[in-house]
Amino acid sequence: MKTIYTDALVIGGGLAGLRAAIGVRRAGHDVIVLSLVPPKRSHSAAAQGGMQASLGNTNKGLGDNEDIHFADTVKGSDWGCDQDVARMFVNTAPKAVRELAAWGVPWGRVSRGSHEHVIDGKTVSLPEREDAHGMIAARNFGGTQKWRTCYVSDGTGHSMLYTMSNQAIAENIAVHERMEAISLIHDGERCYGAVVRNLMTGELVTYIAKATCIATGGYGRIYRATTNAVINEGMGTAIALETGVATLGNMEAVQFHPTGIFPAGILVTEGCRGDGGLLLDRDQHRFMPDYEPEKKELASRDVVSRWMEHHILSGKGVQSRFGEHLWLDIRLLGKKHIEGKLREVKEICEYFLGVDPIKDLVPVRPCQHYSMGGVRTNYKGESQQLRGLFAAGEAACWDMHGFNRLGGNSVAETAVAGMIVGEFMAEYVGTEGADINVSTALIRDAYNKQATRISGYCNSSGNENPFHIMRSMQELMSSNVAIFRHGDKLQEAVTQLQQLRERAKNIRVNSSARGGNPELVAAYRVESMLRLSLCVAQGALAREESRGAHFREDFKLRNDKDWLCRTLASWNMDEDFMPTLNYEPLDVGKMEMPPGWRGYGAKDRVDHPDTEKRQAEVDAIKAKYENGNRFACQDELMSFKEKLPEALRGRNERLGEDENGQLADAAN
Ligand SMILES: Cc1cc2nc3c(=O)[nH]c(=O)nc-3n(C[C@H](O)[C@H](O)[C@H](O)COP(=O)(O)OP(=O)(O)OC[C@H]3O[C@@H](n4cnc5c(N)ncnc54)[C@H](O)[C@@H]3O)c2cc1C
Numbered sequence: 001m002k003t004i005y006t007d008a009l010v011i012g013g014g015l016a017g018l019r020a021a022i023g024v025r026r027a028g029h030d031v032i033v034l035s036l037v038p039p040k041r042s043h044s045a046a047a048q049g050g051m052q053a054s055l056g057n058t059n060k061g062l063g064d065n066e067d068i069h070f071a072d073t074v075k076g077s078d079w080g081c082d083q084d085v086a087r088m089f090v091n092t093a094p095k096a097v098r099e100l101a102a103w104g105v106p107w108g109r110v111s112r113g114s115h116e117h118v119i120d121g122k123t124v125s126l127p128e129r130e131d132a133h134g135m136i137a138a139r140n141f142g143g144t145q146k147w148r149t150c151y152v153s154d155g156t157g158h159s160m161l162y163t164m165s166n167q168a169i170a171e172n173i174a175v176h177e178r179m180e181a182i183s184l185i186h187d188g189e190r191c192y193g194a195v196v197r198n199l200m201t202g203e204l205v206t207y208i209a210k211a212t213c214i215a216t217g218g219y220g221r222i223y224r225a226t227t228n229a230v231i232n233e234g235m236g237t238a239i240a241l242e243t244g245v246a247t248l249g250n251m252e253a254v255q256f257h258p259t260g261i262f263p264a265g266i267l268v269t270e271g272c273r274g275d276g277g278l279l280l281d282r283d284q285h286r287f288m289p290d291y292e293p294e295k296k297e298l299a300s301r302d303v304v305s306r307w308m309e310h311h312i313l314s315g316k317g318v319q320s321r322f323g324e325h326l327w328l329d330i331r332l333l334g335k336k337h338i339e340g341k342l343r344e345v346k347e348i349c350e351y352f353l354g355v356d357p358i359k360d361l362v363p364v365r366p367c368q369h370y371s372m373g374g375v376r377t378n379y380k381g382e383s384q385q386l387r388g389l390f391a392a393g394e395a396a397c398w399d400m401h402g403f404n405r406l407g408g409n410s411v412a413e414t415a416v417a418g419m420i421v422g423e424f425m426a427e428y429v430g431t432e433g434a435d436i437n438v439s440t441a442l443i444r445d446a447y448n449k450q451a452t453r454i455s456g457y458c459n460s461s462g463n464e465n466p467f468h469i470m471r472s473m474q475e476l477m478s479s480n481v482a483i484f485r486h487g488d489k490l491q492e493a494v495t496q497l498q499q500l501r502e503r504a505k506n507i508r509v510n511s512s513a514r515g516g517n518p519e520l521v522a523a524y525r526v527e528s529m530l531r532l533s534l535c536v537a538q539g540a541l542a543r544e545e546s547r548g549a550h551f552r553e554d555f556k557l558r559n560d561k562d563w564l565c566r567t568l569a570s571w572n573m574d575e576d577f578m579p580t581l582n583y584e585p586l587d588v589g590k591m592e593m594p595p596g597w598r599g600y601g602a603k604d605r606v607d608h609p610d611t612e613k614r615q616a617e618v619d620a621i622k623a624k625y626e627n628g629n630r631f632a633c634q635d636e637l638m639s640f641k642e643k644l645p646e647a648l649r650g651r652n653e654r655l656g657e658d659e660n661g662q663l664a665d666a667a668n
């Protein structure tokens with residue numbers, strides 16, 4: 001048994017994992033990053049549209065600040081997020097964009113003078129300020145009040161990840177690639193590292209660390225139709241669940257993106273709609289203004305996806321031999337814009353659909369896209385149950401997204417959470433309490449358990465094929481646990497998932513090859529993916545309300561009275577058939593923004609009994625500071641700065657903003 005010792009083990013080489021590792025390394029500690037693939041091929045590279053940060057440089061971003069970004073994020077989350085964490089996030093996002101700029105990300109820049117944009121189907125000319133010339137620009141994205149999404153054409157994630165990865169190389173960070181963490185080593189109270197499988201040789205290696213961070217991305221591949229890469233099977237989330245101690249938060253909170261190209265499911269960015277693209281039905285009628293007169297195509301993703309499916313169900317979908325879809329029209333943006341700011345979209349349409357979006361309509365339909373749920377942590381990114389276990393990025397439920405994350409807030413979260421959680425990990429690793437005194441017997445037991453499990457698939461007398469089970473699970477999740485959910489269908493999903501788990505006990509792998517054996521990999525992963533699917537389906541069945549992306553046809557209202565809480569799923573015993581669900585209440589009395597209307601979607605809801613009182617308190621505090629110091633006002637509403645690592649507490653400078661955080665010349 002080979003054992004590798006390090007100070008911090010980061011599982012995942014995407015944006016979040018690499019940034020967290022850089023933080024730990026810079027504090028002088030040893031760190032190793034594990035990745036299924038070379039880090040530059042992590043899923044973060046697929047992010048097209050951009051990264052939200054309230055820089056306020058562009059004409060349509062003028063007057064933007066942390067408060068407005070915070071309000072958009074909380075409304076977007078349908079009040080499911082942790083508002084302290086959302087504050088920590090919006091305060092750090094501008095620093096993250098600037099840090100990435102300093103490291104070399106070629107952000108789109110403001111160019112002085114007038115420029116044409118398509119807004120609401122019409123071409124308008126907008127002037128950019130002389131003194132903003134050359135500063136980082138932003139596009140319209142995510143249904144935000146201000147244009148805040150910084151971009152690098154439509155290859156934002158690609159540029160960010162390459163830059164981050166190069167920075168990690170410059171910091172001498174060891175990356176062990178094609179190494180898969182398949183189990184965490186722990187004693188029920190403290191995490192000590194992971195059992196890791198070499199995907200090329202099949203060898204099992206144990207890694208022992210003072211701190212372990214899960215940054216393994218989303219669990220989209222439990223669905224059949226998803227924009228996620230094939231590596232996004234949620235294995236990091238699963239191994240945390242399988243400790244029997246750590247909990248997962250809001251696993252039922254799954255986002256469906258409106259514009260997956262049909263039928264391939266590959267994403268074309270929300271930037272298409274942000275930049276002025278329209279959604280059309282079979283009669284080429286622009287239908288979104290009929291449903292959402294205020295935000296139209298730019299309402300939040302959960303809302304647009306629901307209306308699209310509703311419109312198809314009402315007979316307005318376009319028939320095709322693969323099923324029904326709708327159209328995305330970006331022709332009105334023109335050749336120059338598409339070949340400049342949406343060139344990846346153009347290539348995707350050409351390569352995978354054989355259509356040219358400069359002159360053709362693009363067939364689209366919503367499909368699974370983002371995992372709001374994940375390993376539940378506190379504001380430091382540490383598991384609430386297992387000391388020394390951290391999580392960051394899409395794999396975590398930190399939780400700044402609640403039940404719907406805003407476009408552009410996710411790559412921003414990876415960089416920001418990487419910065420913050422990296423600091424807290426480094427601090428933890430440096431304390432005496434983090435010193436390790438772990439018995440070799442514990443390490444050997446963890447190793448043996450995995451070795452026995454893996455060889456069990458090859459020696460089994462069963463006759464089940466892991467790929468067939470995986471396919472059935474994905475079909476079931478896409479049909480029964482998707483955009484429109486109902487108690488009966490969810491119950492059926494839970495029952496069938498349990499049957500699939502029974503079948504999975506009889507998986508037999510035909511080839512006994514230790515390395516390079518995809519059937520074996522599918523065998524051990526499908527067991528874990530079935531557990532995750534059960535957390536999603538059972539969480540959705542139990543949550544008898546509609547909030548954000550979780551829409552129950554049999555409970556259509558958001559219910560703040562009974563369901564203003566976060567679902568916590570744990571898997572107590574290996575042989576359990578179901579996750580155990582508990583709930584973490586959200587405290588309205590401490591919220592900076594008590595629950596209200598999102599500004600789009602239906603206005604009906606059941607109020608929380610404390611909302612009115614808290615709203616009155618908030619209104620009174622705001623009245624005191626009208627046109628005054630917005631930082632002091634915010635501090636009185638919900639103080640959060642003490643939660644940030646000291647290095648990240650500073651104020652974000654903006655062009656034209658005075659010491660009170662107000663635009664010095666409002667007419668500017
Ligand atoms: C098509 C697409 C476009 C998107 N566009 C945008 C956008 O424009 N703006 C935005 O804000 N967000 C966007 N998102 C979301 C955003 O890209 C992701 O949420 C974010 O990049 C996730 O980063 P991460 O670091 O958490 O994980 P990832 O980048 O997914 O990295 C996960 C890492 O974990 C490793 N890993 C996984 N399991 C294991 C294991 N068991 N052992 C070892 N290593 C493991 C993988 O190899 C990988 O290195 C988009 C998402 C998709 C699908």
